[in-house]
Amino acid sequence: MTTLPTLDAPISAHIRQIGVIGAGQMGNGIAQVFAQRGYQVALLDVSDERLNQGVGAITKNLGRLEAKGKINATDKADTLARINTGTDYALLSGCDLVIEAASENETIKRAIFAQLCPVLKADAIIASNTSSLSITRLAASTDRPTRFVGMHFMNPVPVMQLVELIRGIATAEDTFAIIKELVARLGKISVSAEDFPAFIVNRILLPMINEAVYTLYEGVGSVESIDTALKLGANHPMGPLELADFIGLDTCLAVMHVLHEGLADSKYRPCPLLVKYVEAGWLGRKTGRGFYDYTGETPVPTR
Numbered sequence: 001m002t003t004l005p006t007l008d009a010p011i012s013a014h015i016r017q018i019g020v021i022g023a024g025q026m027g028n029g030i031a032q033v034f035a036q037r038g039y040q041v042a043l044l045d046v047s048d049e050r051l052n053q054g055v056g057a058i059t060k061n062l063g064r065l066e067a068k069g070k071i072n073a074t075d076k077a078d079t080l081a082r083i084n085t086g087t088d089y090a091l092l093s094g095c096d097l098v099i100e101a102a103s104e105n106e107t108i109k110r111a112i113f114a115q116l117c118p119v120l121k122a123d124a125i126i127a128s129n130t131s132s133l134s135i136t137r138l139a140a141s142t143d144r145p146t147r148f149v150g151m152h153f154m155n156p157v158p159v160m161q162l163v164e165l166i167r168g169i170a171t172a173e174d175t176f177a178i179i180k181e182l183v184a185r186l187g188k189i190s191v192s193a194e195d196f197p198a199f200i201v202n203r204i205l206l207p208m209i210n211e212a213v214y215t216l217y218e219g220v221g222s223v224e225s226i227d228t229a230l231k232l233g234a235n236h237p238m239g240p241l242e243l244a245d246f247i248g249l250d251t252c253l254a255v256m257h258v259l260h261e262g263l264a265d266s267k268y269r270p271c272p273l274l275v276k277y278v279e280a281g282w283l284g285r286k287t288g289r290g291f292y293d294y295t296g297e298t299p300v301p302t303r
Ligand SMILES: CC(=O)CC(=O)SCCNC(=O)CCNC(=O)[C@H](O)C(C)(C)COP(=O)(O)OP(=O)(O)OC[C@H]1O[C@@H](n2cnc3c(N)ncnc32)[C@H](O)[C@@H]1OP(=O)(O)O
Pocket: 061, 064, 068, 130, 131, 153, 154, 155, 156, 157, 158, 159, 160, 201, 202, 205, 237, 238, 243, 247, 251
């Protein structure tokens, strides 16, 4: 738990300090799994409030693992001690790899890279955890397109095995190879996807979620019947509306916009009800309301 895993002739051995930008559900999960594997982690967000929430989520998750006997109190304390937090980009100056996991908005991500590049070591790699945006375009907004890659973790990060890896047109082969090996060192499995809108997982998953929202919008079923149908009828661990709330409805809508605009096919049109929910600020679990209301002890369907 506390030492870096070894591989034969690891090409990623020099990657020891990891920066993570965005302390939301993905960023804090990514910070947790690297810190658990012995890496030093620098976690940056826009406010101390967001950072405290992120570290709070990590502490809770580690507490759950400790209660189950999967880690001990020392592992938990050591993991937390490896995570430094801050809002100043100087925090990331010593990092070998920085993973951007801020909100799914290209303008925000570009502004982040503009602040990051001047402080970052010349040979450091930048990865984006974007769910859908062009890796080539994001890379082109940095000073190092050859050392830029898509590194798409799945939610919840500590549990999900997959990391989708995406090369931009300029991504160097050694950059890709280092990141692929790093994923293996984390104990996760990678698949490689081409740089098309939403890559593989979300090209398939998000249209299904969008269709579930249309199914609700058109009155074919209630929230509960749609989710029960897919859980019991197709053996999905979560119903599509429950999953949408879990991902975040803002992220789901952003991905549908990228698919719709990027592939220019009306089959990707975001459901108007999904648009309305996001306009209302009903973003799912993270705001206490989405297709379910999370303010009570158990989630209550809203329709
Ligand atoms: C949008 C994108 O860009 C890409 C994406 O990520 S799309 C989303 C992909 N993710 C999914 O589809 C998740 C679908 N859901 C699931 O697989 C499951 O419901 C789940 C793994 C989240 C929870 O599983 P469950 O069996 O219902 O609950 P539960 O028994 O409480 O949890 C199973 C394990 O996950 C852990 N876990 C659950 N939620 C967790 C969380 N948010 N963070 C960390 N760990 C969590 C639990 O502690 C438990 O661990 P152990 O096996 O060590 O005991």
